Amino acid sequence: MIKQLTLGLFLAAALTACNQANTQTQTADSTAATAGAAAPIVNAADAAVMKFETETHDFGKIKKGEKVTYEFKYVNTGKSPLIIKDAYATCGCTTPEFDKEPIAPGKSSIIKVTFDSAGKSGLQDKIVTVIGNTVPAENRVHLTGEVLTDEKPAGTAKKK
Known part of the structure; x- marks a missing residue:
């Protein structure tokens, strides 16, 4: 009798555990389906792709x-x-501006980059990182050039 009672309790516990696991699976599946509806996952083949005409621009020589x-x-x-989430530069002297609205497939837009040479001198290579729902997620462009100083090099003073 004790064996039958123990066996009965064991079976009842096993059936209850299986039922709870099935309920949890159904809840997890419905939660995943709801989350998927709110934020659809796009596979790489269908993702946005950002293709620049040129990834580097040399602004040449400018005065400080x-x-x-x-x-x-x-x-x-x-x-x-294509949705740009952020764009930032390697330093505060370079400011990127971008469209906040989605760019439809096949359509184009611009990233406007301004470099302020105040306090800078010599060769410059400013990198702007653009983050979006693209493949790859990060895209980079470079603004390069040379900032000239007002000072004349030593030994170039006029002789009297």
Whole structure:
């Protein structure tokens, strides 16, 4: 009798555990389905792709204190709307501006980059990182050039 009672309790516990596991699985599946509806996952083949006309622009030689601006043109060559989440530069002297609205597949837009040469001298290579729902998620463009100083090199003073 004790064996039958123990066996009965064991079976009841096993059936209860199986039922709870099935309920948890159904809840997890429905939660995943709900989350998927709110934030659809796009596979790499269907993702947005940011293709720049040129990834580097040389602004040449400028005087210290001048500001230069360049517009990096790009096209969304992917299959989904391109959404830029952020764009930032390697230092505060370089400011990127970008569209906040989605860029449809096949459409183009620009990243406007302004470099302020105040306090800078010599060769410059400013990297702007653009983060979006693209493949790859990070894209980079470079603004390069040389900032000249007002000072004359030693030994170039006029002789009287």
